Amino acid sequence: MQQLSLLLTSLPDGILLGFVYGVAAMGLTLIWGVMDVINLSHGPIISLGMFGTFFIFIKMGINPYLGLIPVAILGLLLGVAIYFIAVHRVIDAPHLSSLLATFSVNMIIIGIATAALTTSPYNVDFNMGSFDLGFTTILGTRLIAAVIAILVTGGLYFFLYRTRPGKYIRAVTNNRAAAELMGVPSTQILALSFGLGTMLAAISGALIATFFPFSILSGAGYELKSFVIGVLGGLGNPVGALFGGLILGVLEGAIPAFMETSWVPVIEFGLFVIILLVRPNGLFGAKE
């Protein structure tokens, strides 16, 4: 009975967080799907998104949700820049090259940001009230973050399926050579996809910053979560990532009711390896 009440308290929180994790993972999995690159600079970009909220809200006093727009635009531009500087040359090279190229971007961002911002934790003290549901209380910031996460997913879906650049992205995902023959400007589309991926990472970071304290290094943890979610939902399947995020959120909400919280990563990463082995296309992906 005690477990049930614990479950009821922590589960809604986990679910709401799951949506936000889903947005981060969506960025990772979009890039993977389009160009077979695992973006190891994902974590620092999430962190930069967090600092985006910090500077916009604390220093400039703008509402953090309004601040998402500049964060998203900067995230997009940063991603396009990273693509042309680090990724474009190694896009057809073996995986090791693209992994190390994106990791070097990770080192560069962390290095500069550590010098400028130190690694000590920051906090955005932002309150949107809370709702009492009887058995649990839900923080307003988390509810809004989850709603925004769903809107972003819907927007991405609309973009990929209803607009011309989105259709180009899907065409390049399916078969880049064929898309090029059909006149799709593949370089621009790859850069755009990378930019969209980092934009999603920055947005998720900006949302996470409204309810958790953070430092420049905290992105790494969310990057690992993104891997797990990406594999749960199927790498290369952006909408599946939202469901993967939900599963992870439910796990994080449910496990502490039954065992100590420190077991959560054991189960998460164990599950991650098992799913990679059994269903590398994800729980919702097509069979090979």
Added chain:
Amino acid sequence: MKNWRNHLGLIVPLLVVTGLAIWPALTDSVSNRENAFTILKAIALASSLNILLGYTGYVSFGHIVFFGFGGYVGLYFLNEQGWSIWTSLLIAGISSGILAYLLGKAILRLRGAYFALATIGINEAVKAFINNFDLFGGPIGMTLNFKVYKEYGGAAEALSMAFYIMAGLALAAIVLSYLIRVSKFGLGLLAIRENEDAAEVMGVVAPDAKTWAYVLSAIIPGMVGVLFFFKNGNVEPHGAFPLHASIELLVMVMLGGQGTVLGPILGAFAYQGMRGYLVTSDFFKDIQLSVSGVILLIIVLFIPAGAVGWLRNRFAPLRRVLP
């Protein structure tokens, strides 16, 4: 070694390690010994990783898991069960090898980036598990009882001994790497790297060969772990499984040249030297990570074969002496 001319390639690596091993004794400096220890450790780990990464073409992003796991097992027997350092090293090597065998059977079916992701997942899962494992001290880890040092004639003597064992392990890693490189088994691994399906058609039993490459690349890191924590005096989960250290190893192998015997050695040397310089220099110390990142990026983009690979491609006669 009757046909010593056939083994010219082993000379340079051996000279490097011997030089490193006697350098602290010659200069009679403890700080030099610390530096040499770090470089030898990097050489042992990078050469081991090269067996899997360079020869077989499988990118392991979590190779440090064997370092941490072996270190934990060894330190447990050394500290809690009172075994000697030698038997502890042995048991650590064996248990790392067994772990690699079991993991390899499962995850080596994955290719490319999926394998890389799985190794990250395993590193994190093992770290999180040990964090909860009371026998190994849970989140606090284990602290070495100083009585252990007494058996070896006090702390100073024990540390000096640890240094020479590390030199031995680095040497062993290089010889192992070289023997694999020139063996038929190694040729099979290279074939897997170039094209796994074609290799199987030509009679390479790829699943077995890959698993053994994984095992051989895991044994020495396990032993290095014991030695490192023996010297440090304690072990805890975050220090034992640092993901960034795994990636540093990849950088070393890339820097020197993957798939060559000398490459990881040079890479370990260059990387540790560069890091030592950047961390201590007034100008770079705040942004040393960024500078390393820029250098890595330039190498990945423009010299993907690494220093030794580049030399081999440019100057054909060097191929005999730079294996």
